[in-house]
Amino acid sequence: MTGTRNIIAGLDVGTTKICVIVAERADNGDIRILGVGLHPSRGLRKGEVVNINQTAESIRAAVDKAENICEFEIGSVYAGIAGGHIESFNSRAVIPIANAVLGVTEKDMIRAGKAAQTVALPRDREIIHTIPQAFSVDSHRGILNPEGKQGIRLEAQVHLITGRVAALQDIINCIRQAGLDVSDIVLQQLASSLAVLRKEEQEAGVVLVDIGGGTTDYVFFRDEIVHHTRIISVGGDHLTNDISLGMRLLIPQAEELKKRDGQALCELAGDNSELSVPGALYRHAPGRTHQKLCRIIEARMTELFQLLRDDLEAEGHFNLIGSGLVLTGGGSLLKGIDILAARVTGLPVRIGTPTGISGLREVIDNPIYSTTVGLVKYGFSMDSSHHSVITGSGGMLRGVKNLIDRYL
Numbered sequence: 229m230t231g232t233r234n235i236i237a238g239l240d241v242g243t244t245k246i247c248v249i250v251a252e253r254a255d256n257g258d259i260r261i262l263g264v265g266l267h268p269s270r271g272l273r274k275g276e277v278v279n280i281n282q283t284a285e286s287i288r289a290a291v292d293k294a295e296n297i298c299e300f301e302i303g304s305v306y307a308g309i310a311g312g313h314i315e316s317f318n319s320r321a322v323i324p325i326a327n328a329v330l331g332v333t334e335k336d337m338i339r340a341g342k343a344a345q346t347v348a349l350p351r352d353r354e355i356i357h358t359i360p361q362a363f364s365v366d367s368h369r370g371i372l373n374p375e376g377k378q379g380i381r382l383e384a385q386v387h388l389i390t391g392r393v394a395a396l397q398d399i400i401n402c403i404r405q406a407g408l409d410v411s412d413i414v415l416q417q418l419a420s421s422l423a424v425l426r427k428e429e430q431e432a433g434v435v436l437v438d439i440g441g442g443t444t445d446y447v448f449f450r451d452e453i454v455h456h457t458r459i460i461s462v463g464g465d466h467l468t469n470d471i472s473l474g475m476r477l478l479i480p481q482a483e484e485l486k487k488r489d490g491q492a493l494c495e496l497a498g499d500n501s502e503l504s505v506p507g508a509l510y511r512h513a514p515g516r517t518h519q520k521l522c523r524i525i526e527a528r529m530t531e532l533f534q535l536l537r538d539d540l541e542a543e544g545h546f547n548l549i550g551s552g553l554v555l556t557g558g559g560s561l562l563k564g565i566d567i568l569a570a571r572v573t574g575l576p577v578r579i580g581t582p583t584g585i586s587g588l589r590e591v592i593d594n595p596i597y598s599t600t601v602g603l604v605k606y607g608f609s610m611d612s613s614h615h616s617v618i619t620g621s622g623g624m625l626r627g628v629k630n631l632i633d634r635y636l
């Protein structure tokens with residue numbers, strides 16, 4: 229894609245929008261955005277492709293926009309992956325340390341990581357990421373880098389993220405049909421976390437919650453380690469749908485009303501006067517009040533944060549969140565959502581926007597870009613030799629390998 233300049237592209241195939249960011253890394257490590265392309269997404273439902281042609285066309289349209297701005301042709305992308313088919317769990321494996329005198333070598337670490345990755349998966353699933361958590365040498369647990377430690381047994385603990393092969397292939401096929409190669413695929417909330425979380429938060433314990441259109445995806449970090457990832461099939465579009473049914477409005481008007489007058493807390497809603505809805509097909513409709521709109525929103529968002537809290541409690545993570553919740557994604561733009569989230573979960577809450585990147589202000593300040601900025605950061609964090617290499621079908625496997633190379 230480039231000569232000597234270090235330039236890569238991230239592609240977020242969201243349920244609501246397709247976003248492409250082209251960015252350059254300077255020799256001093258600074259990352260600058262060169263171009264952005266945004267296009268409404270068609271052909272996806274809850275993060276999964278339901279129409280390959282439509283999705284490919286939306287991707288191409290977003291890529292064309294980004295290419296026009298930065299005047300580069302995009303050859304390959306780091307792509308985000310999501311959807312209800314994603315499942316994740318922790319796994320561990322023990323191997324004998326090859327040379328007890330030398331202690332643990334990098335080779336041992338890779339061997340242990342690979343052994344922990346060897347799990348019985350149904351035929352239709354495959355591993356997207358293997359994220360190392362920690363090692364144990366004999367009875368000494370929680371070691372981040374055991375290299376050189378002496379002992380008999382080395383245990384690797386990893387977080388495995390798996391997806392349905394057909395769903396992964398669908399997204400890759402759409403990207404290819406749009407004329408692009410896939411350098412790697414990355415779970416969307418992991419990408420978002422790279423863009424918005426601080427190291428100290430990851431150390432103290434934090435949950436990054438990306439509220440998109442079709443799904444809400446989250447990841448829990450503690451001690452800078454990924455312990456838990458999950459996708460809830462509820463996003464901002466469900467809210468729009470609730471408003472459409474509850475207020476009897478067509479979807480575009482319900483969406484507009486949500487963004488313009490929506491408020492997550494009823495008590496902060498305005499009076500009970502009728503709301504004006506520009507462009508509404510049925511102009512005279514009883515009961516279209518601010519209070520009613522906010523009741524609908526509060527009910528759905530309360531349910532979402534209760535699900536989140538219940539899951540974190542069930543997994544034993546809730547009491548290990550030393551910092552709080554960081555909300556990002558378009559759903560985090562809803563007014564009052566941070567206050568509601570804090571009230572329902574009992575945790576401190578902030579809204580996370582992309583950091584550690586310069587360039588277009590509107591991108592940096594907007595949580596809808598978190599995933600794409602994170603994809604670019606992920607790309608740059610990989611070995612630079614990978615950037616110019618455009619992969620064929622090895623994209624998925626390389627995601628696993630990259631993470632092993634990086635952490636193990």
Ligand SMILES: Nc1ncnc2c1ncn2[C@@H]1O[C@H](COP(=O)(O)OP(=O)(O)OP(=O)(O)O)[C@@H](O)[C@H]1O
Nearest residue numbers: 242243244245440441442443464465557558559561
């Ligand atoms: N100002 C706003 N107030 C409330 N909701 C908003 C606002 N702006 C955007 N949204 C909602 O954010 C959602 C889209 O968010 P985002 O762009 O992060 O989704 P996506 O990445 O396309 O979807 P997904 O991650 O689920 O695949 C939509 O439901 C939209 O209505």
Ligand SMILES: [Mg+2]
Nearest residue numbers: 242440557599
């Ligand atoms: Mg998204």
